[in-house]
Every structure is written in structure tokens, then in C-alpha cells.
Amino acid sequence: MQATLESYEPIVGRQAIDELRFLAQRLQGRSVLHVNSTAVGGGVAEILNRLVPLMNELGIAARWEVIRGGDAFFQVTKKFHNALHGQPASLSLQDYRAYLETNTQNLKTLSLDADVLFIHDPQPAALIKARPQKGRWWVWRCHIDVSSPHAGVWGFLKKMIELYDATIFSAPQFAQRLATRQFLVAPSIDPLSEKNRELSEETIQPIMRKLNVPLDLPLVTQISRFDRLKDPMGVIEAFRLVRKATPCRLLLAGGSASDDPEGAQVLQEVRDRAQGDDDILILELPPNSPTEINAIQRASTVIVQKSIREGFGLTVSEALWKGKPVVASAVGGIPLQIAHKYSGLLCRSVEGAAFAVKQCLNNPAFAKRLGENGREQVRQNFLLTRHLKEYLLLMAALEHPEDVILL
């Protein structure tokens, strides 16, 4: 059974729950539709999975729809994704056409009747074409860092995005100058979800045995989709430096998202790189593996997230919430979550990552302190209840742009 709002009180306090109920009173009966491009895999699906039921519990008629697309569409949107993260890209006219065509097809099947439409990320951004016939307020919710995008792709998207009533970015440094209202809302994790709830050792141990992950050596783990921007190869290199001095084992665990066509190829490359090395375990997780991910994070000695580019980096929040020492690249939303040497360790290179992992392995008291501070940082800033509150505030602000008290 899914957790109700009241069950969050022991974690976030009475006041946070009362605030949500108070704000929701002003929004009773409103309808909300979230649209994204995958039902499982990746951070957006993770958040919507819980945000939508809680909105409903608060009297807001919230729904979630996923756009459909073929391989060609997701190839293009993956190129968009990489290009918006500033990677080189080559897109043809045909690519742009395939993108627009799929969005147009989706307009025929999606029911877009809602007061507020939250359109997540670039994949469904062109649904804005349905305006003004459908929806009252259109909000483009951007989960990625578009601060230094590929000019061509950004130019193409920007024209559509400026047709929205508002945009949301996860952090000021991710945003762009736009001729439309902007809001900043950091993502969040759900402390009561299957992925983050407390697990006892009696639950963790059999899961790790079933996954064939021995725990006789300290376990260094990265959990991510197999994506080049998550730098699994860099993690392997860093691990090999660490292991020279400190015995440990590496676990790279992840699955793929249905909107990411590159996953299988990257996974194969990673397997090739790790071949013959018994201390490197590569685990392909089924798309929906929250209990396994929870157990893996809790069984790990150190969690790594050595991304080259990152959105917010929910895997970091998940690991910090579990009180783990986290070594992560100073990219995307990670520096918002980790204050270096206080709530985790930031790194900027393979050598830096290796040094930081060694520090955690060799100094358990320091590692424990990092983990405790990290958990508190997440409790204060990155839990679902805060996220929900900001969505409610945003809805109120759309309806009452003059009402400064609400902001």
C-alpha cells in the first residue's frame, strides 16, 4: 500500500504536513496533468510515481500520461538530451521532423484536458501546439542542465518553450534566459518509497545473495543507467586505482530506460572493459527494481556517482538519505546536495574520485560523519513533501500572479 501524507509526519514534522493541507485548500478541484516520456527508469518517472498520488490525496485531480514514440523518435530525443547537456550533436532536418511528427501523433491520443499541464523535459515539449484549445496553464518542467546547450537544438526548442506560461528548472545554474516566467524547484526523493524506506539487515542480506554480490570486501557502487554521461568507464578506472592500495569490490548496477536507446551498447562496452576482472561486478537491473536498489545502496560501503554531466542526480540523494558516504562529480545538481568534506566528497577527475573513495574506505569514522550530514541535508531540502509544496505554490502563483504573499 502506498504511503499517505500523514505517514510523512515522523520524518518531516507536523508543520510540513499542515502547510501542504493549507496550500491545497486554495487549489481544491483543480486538475493537473503531468506528461513525460517514460513510465519507468530515470528520475522523472521516479518522482511522478509518488507526486501524483499525493496531489490526489490533497484534493487535486492529478494524472500522469506518457507520450509514445518509436525508435526513431527516441534516437532523436536522446540526441537532444546529449546536445542540451552541451555535447556535440549532428541533427538532420529529418530528425527535427521525426520529433515534431511524434508529438503531433501524441496529440491525437492524449487527453490534455487539465487546468495545469506540467510537460516534462524536451521529448513532449512540442505538445504546446495544442494550446490554446487544451489546458489552461502550460508549464515546461526541465529536469536537465541546459546552461550551455548546443545552439541549434536549443534554438529549436526555445521557440516552443517560450510559448509556455512558465518554466521550471531544478537549479538557478541550470536555467536559461527566457521570455517566460521561471520557477526554481529542486527535485526530491520519497523517503517512504520502496526504494528509500528503511530495510533491515535480514532483508538486505538475502537480496545481495540473490544478486550474487558478495559482501566479504568493502563494496564501492555506482547505480545508474548505462549512459556515457554517467561515466561508467571512469568509475572502473578510478576503482582500479583504489584497489591497488585498498582491497575492495566494484559494483556497477543499472538498467535502461525505455527512452534511452544507447543503453545496451554502453552496457556492452562496460562489460568488455571489465572482462576478466573478478572484482568488478556488473549487474543489469530490470526496469523496476526499487527493493534491489535500496538493498544495494544500503549494503555498499561507498557510493559513487562519477557523472560527466548530470541533471539533479537523484541517485546521490538516495544514497545520502541512506547515510552513505558519497563520492560524486561536481556537476549538475550534485554540488547542491554535497558540501565537499561535509556531506560527501566532490571530485573532478578519475584520480580525484579514487582519492576520495580511498579516504572513505580508510577512515570509517570520517565516512560515517559524511553520511550522517548527507542524510540531514536531504531531510531538510530534498524530500518529496518540500517538492509537493513548491508545486502547489507554483500553481497558486499561476492563478494569482499578483499575490506576492504566496511566493
Ligand code: UDP
Ligand atoms: N534508477 C533505477 N534503475 C536503474 C538506474 C537508476 O531505478 O537501473 C533510478 C535511480 O535509483 C534514480 C533514478 O533512476 O531514482 C535516476 O535518476 P538520476 O537523477 O540519478 O538520473 P537520470 O537517470 O534521471 O539521468
